[in-house]
Amino acid sequence: MKLLKTLLVLFITMQVSAQQGGMWIPSLLEGMNEDEMTSLGSKLTAQDIYDVNNSSLKDAIGHFNGGCTTEIISDKGLILTNHHCGFGQIQSHSSLENDYLKDGFWAMNLDEELPNEGLFVEFIVSIEDVTERVFSGVTDGMSEREKQSIIDRNSNSVQQQTKTEAWQNTKIKAFYKGNQYFLFVTERFEDIRLVGAPPSSIGKFGSDTDNWVFPRHTGDFSMFRIYADENNHPAKYSKSNKPYKPKHYLPVSLDGIEEGDFTLVFGFPGRTNEYLPAVAIEHITKEFNPSNIAIREAALKVIDANMKTSDAVRIKYASKQARIANAWKKWIGENQGIEKSNAVANRKAFEAKYTQALKTKGLEAKYGNILPEFDKLYKDFADINIKRRNFIEVFLVTNELMQMTFRAFQMEMATNANTQNFEQAKATLINRLKGIHKNYDVGVDKDVYKAVMPLYTNAVDASIYENTAFTNLESALKLLEGSPKEVIKRLNKDAAYKYAKPLMQAFADKIDAQFQQKNAPITALQKQYMKALMEALPDARYFPDANSTLRVTYGQVKGYSPRDAVYYQPVSYLDGIMEKYIAGDYEFDVPAKLRDLYIAKDFGQYADANGKVPVCFIGTNHTTGGNSGSPAIDAEGNLIGLNFDRVWEGTMSDMNYDPEICRNIMVDLRYVLFIIDKYAGATHLIDEMKLVHPKKK
Ligand code: ARG
Ligand code: ASP
Numbered sequence: 001m002k003l004l005k006t007l008l009v010l011f012i013t014m015q016v017s018a019q020q021g022g023m024w025i026p027s028l029l030e031g032m033n034e035d036e037m038t039s040l041g042s043k044l045t046a047q048d049i050y051d052v053n054n055s056s057l058k059d060a061i062g063h064f065n066g067g068c069t070t071e072i073i074s075d076k077g078l079i080l081t082n083h084h085c086g087f088g089q090i091q092s093h094s095s096l097e098n099d100y101l102k103d104g105f106w107a108m109n110l111d112e113e114l115p116n117e118g119l120f121v122e123f124i125v126s127i128e129d130v131t132e133r134v135f136s137g138v139t140d141g142m143s144e145r146e147k148q149s150i151i152d153r154n155s156n157s158v159q160q161q162t163k164t165e166a167w168q169n170t171k172i173k174a175f176y177k178g179n180q181y182f183l184f185v186t187e188r189f190e191d192i193r194l195v196g197a198p199p200s201s202i203g204k205f206g207s208d209t210d211n212w213v214f215p216r217h218t219g220d221f222s223m224f225r226i227y228a229d230e231n232n233h234p235a236k237y238s239k240s241n242k243p244y245k246p247k248h249y250l251p252v253s254l255d256g257i258e259e260g261d262f263t264l265v266f267g268f269p270g271r272t273n274e275y276l277p278a279v280a281i282e283h284i285t286k287e288f289n290p291s292n293i294a295i296r297e298a299a300l301k302v303i304d305a306n307m308k309t310s311d312a313v314r315i316k317y318a319s320k321q322a323r324i325a326n327a328w329k330k331w332i333g334e335n336q337g338i339e340k341s342n343a344v345a346n347r348k349a350f351e352a353k354y355t356q357a358l359k360t361k362g363l364e365a366k367y368g369n370i371l372p373e374f375d376k377l378y379k380d381f382a383d384i385n386i387k388r389r390n391f392i393e394v395f396l397v398t399n400e401l402m403q404m405t406f407r408a409f410q411m412e413m414a415t416n417a418n419t420q421n422f423e424q425a426k427a428t429l430i431n432r433l434k435g436i437h438k439n440y441d442v443g444v445d446k447d448v449y450k451a452v453m454p455l456y457t458n459a460v461d462a463s464i465y466e467n468t469a470f471t472n473l474e475s476a477l478k479l480l481e482g483s484p485k486e487v488i489k490r491l492n493k494d495a496a497y498k499y500a501k502p503l504m505q506a507f508a509d510k511i512d513a514q515f516q517q518k519n520a521p522i523t524a525l526q527k528q529y530m531k532a533l534m535e536a537l538p539d540a541r542y543f544p545d546a547n548s549t550l551r552v553t554y555g556q557v558k559g560y561s562p563r564d565a566v567y568y569q570p571v572s573y574l575d576g577i578m579e580k581y582i583a584g585d586y587e588f589d590v591p592a593k594l595r596d597l598y599i600a601k602d603f604g605q606y607a608d609a610n611g612k613v614p615v616c617f618i619g620t621n622h623t624t625g626g627n628s629g630s631p632a633i634d635a636e637g638n639l640i641g642l643n644f645d646r647v648w649e650g651t652m653s654d655m656n657y658d659p660e661i662c663r664n665i666m667v668d669l670r671y672v673l674f675i676i677d678k679y680a681g682a683t684h685l686i687d688e689m690k691l692v693h694p695k696k697k
Contacts, residue, residue, distance in 0.1 A: 021622045021657040022543035023269050023551035025175070025182070026050040026058055027127040037554050041262035043635045049266070049552060052126050057637055059247035061266050061550060061630075062121040062189075062226075069267030069630040070121055070224070073252060073639060074688040077226035077244030078195065079121065080672070081629035082644045083203030084322065086222035089116045090197045091319050096311070101318060104199040106682045113193035113225055115237050121192055121226055124550045125168060125185040133158050134172065134181040144524045151181075158183060167233045175544040177275070177523075177530040184549065189244065191227035191237040196682055198222075198675050199591055200318075205577065207587035208325045212333055212648045214568055216616045216665050217577045220644040221672045223685065250631060253638035255695035256608055256670050257557045257617055259570050264554045265621040265643050265664065267630025269546035272654045275530055277374040278347035281655055283382050285338045289331040291386050291455075292393050296328035298451040299398035306444045308586060316439040324397060330651050337652030341661065357536040367532035373525055381518045388515040391507050394456045395500075400436055400445045402453075404470040405500040407432045408491055413508070415484055422484040430480065437473040445471070457503060467495035546624050553627075555620030560663055562649045571668070574598055574613040597678055606674035615671045617641060618663040624654050632666045636694050641666030 024033050029046035037044065049057045064070040068085035072078065083090075087101075093114050094100045107113040134154045138147050155172045162170050162183060169186045197203060202219040210216055226244040229235035257263070273280075303321050307314040338344065351371055358364045395402045407429050414425040446465045453460045469475040479490055491497050534542055559570040578598055582588040597603070603613050623630070623643055632641030643666050646653065650662035677686050 020555050020620045020659040021553075021653075021662075022541060023272070023546050023553050023622055023624075024543055025127065026124075026266075026550055026552050027052075029552060033552070033554075037262070037264070040554060040556055041260075041635050042264065042554065044264070044637055048637060049264075050127070055247040057248065057250075057266060057633065058124060058550065060250050062123050063268045063548075063550075064121055064629055065119055066122075066548075067270070067626060068628045069626065069643075071266075071629075071631040071639065072226070072244075072246045072249040074249055074690070075245060076688060077228070077246060078249075078685065078688055079192075079224050079226060080221055080631075080639075080642060081224065082220045082642065083197060083200075083218075083222045084220060084644070085629045086194065086197060086224065087319055087322065089114075089119060089194055089224075090222065091315070092116070093194065094315065096315070099315070100197060101200050101315065104197055104202070104680065105194065106196045106680045107194070108682065108684070110225075110243070113195050115191065115193050116224075117237070119192045119224075120188050120190045121224075122186050122188045125187055127550070128183045129180065130158050130172065130183045131180045144520070155181070173547055173549050175547065176534075176542070177527040177545070179527060179531050179534075180544070182549070187234055189226045189228065189234045191235060191241045193225050193227060195223040195225050196676065196680065196685065198679070201589045201591050202594065202675060202679070204322075205588070205590075206580065208322075208329065209587050211326065212329050212645060212651060214616070214618055214647045214663065214665055215572045215576060216645065217572055217580060218616065218644070218667065219671055219675050220667050221642055221675075223676075249690075250633070250637070250639040251690040251692045252669055252673070253634055253640050253694055254605060254670065254673075254691050255693055256614060256668060257571070257634070257640055259557050259559065261557045262554065262635040263557055263619045263621055263640070263666075264552060264633040265619075265623055265627060265630045265666075266552055266633060267550070267623075267627045267643065268548055269551050269553075269624045270548050270626030272546040272624050274543075274545055274655065274657065275526070275533065276347075276655055277371060277378075277529070278344050278351060279375050279378045281338060281344055281347060283378050283385070284655070285335045285344075287382055288386055288389065289335055292389055293328055293331050295390060295393040295398060295452050295455050296324050298455060299448050300325055300328060302447040302451050303444060306441070306447075313441050313444060314586075316441055317444065320439065329648075333648035333651040334654070337649050337658075337661065338656060340649065341652065341656065341658050343652065343656040343658075347656070354533060354536055358532070361536060363532070363536055367528070367536065370525060370529050370532055374522075374529070377518070377522050377525065381522060384511065384514045384518055388507075388511050390456050391503075391511060394452050395504070395507075398452050399449050400440060401449060401465065401468065401470055401496055402500055404433060404436060404476070405497050406504055408470075408497060409501065409504045409508075412488055412491065415488065419484050422487075426480055426487070430477065433470070433473060433476050437476075440471075440473075442471045459499075459503075461499055464496040464499045468497070469494055470496055546626065548626060553621045553623060555622070555664075557617055557619045558663070559618070560647070560649075560661055562647070562661065568618070568647075570619070571617045572615045574603075574615055574671075577615065591679075593679055602678060603674065604678050606670040606677070608670075613671060613674055614668040616665055616667050618647065618665050620659055620662070621664045622653060622657050622662065623664040627664070634694060638692055638694055639669055641668055642672065 027050050034046045060072040062070045064081045070079045070081040090100050137150050159170045171184050198219050205218045227241035228244040232245050303317050395406045411425040411429045415422040450462050469479040557570050559568050561567045580588050581590045607613050627643050630643040631639050634640045645665040647663045653662040676682050
């Protein structure tokens with residue numbers, strides 16, 4: 001009997017560890033997902049998480065500016081997201097005199113909260129499967145283009161037929177590579193004010209050295225507040241707007257986590273590609289990533305060196321540098337993870353299983369051509385995919401003078417037809433130039449040019465920096481004065497523009513055009529492959545790839561072993577910050593006040609049972625870019641952490657989730673509260689939250 005019980009427990013835990021991974025649609029959790037969550041320790045029902053008729057967890061989860069996630073933590077619209085998600089806003093309120101990036105910012109009352117033009121937070125009101133309506137009239141014999149035009153038409157009419165309130169919007173998104181469609185009713189708030197941010201030495205502690213790495217000690221959080229009109233509806237910024245009263249907000253747990261605890265991460269993951277054929281994974285990791293890594297590496301060398309020697313450059317380039325460095329490092333980790341986990345060989349083995357299943361199920365005639373076709377298409381696609389992305393890396397990611405010429409090129413292209421287009425395109429260009437020049441340093445940019453351009457073309461000529469209007473905002477605006485004819489003529493005499501134009505022309509006419517042409521059949525085949533997989537191997541675990549829609553991922557707090565003889569504990573502590581501390585270092589400095597609190601052990605109610613302040617923890621939640629700022633929620637629906645990163649060995653989870661080494665990194669909410677309360681003295685914000693003790697009932 002005892003043996004049977006042990007075996008049973010063993011069986012269940014084995015199943016549990018296999019049942020990890022996936023980003024699930026919140027309206028479809030009943031059944032399998034609910035059961036899995038329960039087996040992992042959750043006490044939540046599917047309805048607690050998503051309910052159209054009553055308030056539920058989903059009402060507290062917002063899409064932050066289209067790229068990150070945020071959650072409501074008070075009945076006055078107070079929201080939390082990552083420091084790196086609010087970075088642009090914090091930076092835009094910063095100057096050499098008021099350096100909020102360096103020193104942090106805390107609004108001590110509502111009047112001190114800072115408005116942010118353009119910033120928005122969007123909530124999901126409802127999610128509905130509209131696949132049948134979207135596919136109505138589509139038949140197998142049609143070409144992809146015909147199908148798509150019917151799908152587009154149907155989608156429009158579904159949206160039009162959907163009854164919404166005046167302040168709501170709708171959108172339709174494709175799932176499972178275009179085999180399913182869902183309708184979302186949304187509410188978008190546009191008066192979002194900055195409430196608080198720790199200094200970068202806390203919010204970005206460890207910077208690029210620690211980015212994508214565990215053990216981690218980053219207090220990666222910032223706070224904002226949603227404002228609404230007098231009816232509590234979304235509205236543009238107005239002084240008379242009031243703090244938003246949410247349908248639901250998350251209570252904050254003071255009891256924290258320990259290894260094995262259930263965690264649910266609820267947010268807006270951006271993009272994953274979990275169903276790629278092996279040939280695609282090989283292309284990405286062996287050819288595509290390395291060439292892009294090289295370009296970013298060259299740019300970073302220049303930017304980093306300049307940021308270290310000049311405070312002005314540091315402030316101007318902080319955000320750009322973080323953006324460039326982030327994907328650069330991620331790709332390196334992704335390549336290593338794919339290699340280490342034998343992902344390509346495993347995927348090939350899986351493909352053999354799939355091919356066998358096609359045979360046994362009599363599906364060979366229908367789907368047997370897909371994998372050989374992928375091989376052929378990728379062989380033909382590889383070069384153009386790399387060339388196109390390299391152009392983007394040089395012209396849109398790293399070199400700003402080239403970016404300005406590219407924006408001007410877009411204006412010239414839009415203009416050829418008529419003058420009305422010209423005025424509009426010119427206004428767009430002017431806005432972009434102003435945006436770039438807000439944080440521009442011509443010396444840095446010229447060195448970036450010299451570093452990256454040779455990786456794209458042999459035609460390198462840095463003297464263009466001496467003979468162009470674009471490196472100075474005033475002269476650039478001057479160049480744009482006058483009639484369309486005059487402007488275009490002047491533009492084509494500008495040295496930088498003259499230099500860049502043939503490269504841009506080749507990109508538009510040949511490179512991008514060819515890319516689109518060769519990518520289209522791959523996309524179509526991927527849709528067919530998804531369908532084939534689900535038919536051939538119906539019992540496998542299928543979750544839709546991330547597509548910037550609201551998803552649930554669940555798992556447990558858990559350590560891992562990144563390599564032989566190394567094991568990472570799941571929780572890091574304030575002690576680790578002191579271990580990493582390097583006085584005056586640009587990545588590992590620690591503010592004096594935090595050091596003092598540590599020495600005095602002045603931890604308030606935020607230490608754990610051993611008297612230590614937890615800082616970060618890791619879990620088996622399957623996350624990706626866009627999940628930053630997502631709440632980590634405990635078994636009862638309380639906030640325990642803030643998702644902000646993944647471990648380096650596991651960044652391949654975008655293509656190949658492996659529960660052995662893929663971990664998401666969260667900042668412990670007790671550390672967030674400790675910083676707000678003890679470090680910043682913003683106790684009014686703590687008072688506004690609902691602090692709970694779920695484990696001490
Ligand atoms: N790697 C995390 C993510 O992809 C954090 C990025 C921000 N931090 C940084 N040092 N760049 O967003
Ligand atoms: N740091 C990422 C984000 O900003 C999260 C991730 O890629 O794990 O969304």
